[in-house]
Amino acid sequence: MNEIITYSQVKSYIGSPKAIRATLIGLGLTKMHKTITKKNTPELRGMLAKVQHLVKVEE
Template sequence: MDKTITFTQVKSAIGSPQPIRATLVGLGLTKMYKTVTRKDTPELRGMLKKVGHLVKMEV
């Protein structure tokens, strides 16, 4: 069984630099409090680390 990770955007990206906003879109987070579940990969972990101050993660 593949491991998954669930994350929710809890802070707004308004005022954030363009690369941070692009990372959120790449993760599938387009609105506040949207929750997404993805397969846990090193690439996904790196993206979540970059926007960790804007999201809440559940493993």
């Protein structure tokens, strides 16, 4: 497994439940096409799995 993971928001959260919006904010994704690079952890992977329909993940 890679040490670093890069992800970006590719779809808007408008119309999504509050839990999905909170997860995106927790991931640091506040705007469309914003790219974040973080250490790959199980907690981060779980959050990304919850919003997989809104983000693009690159390892």
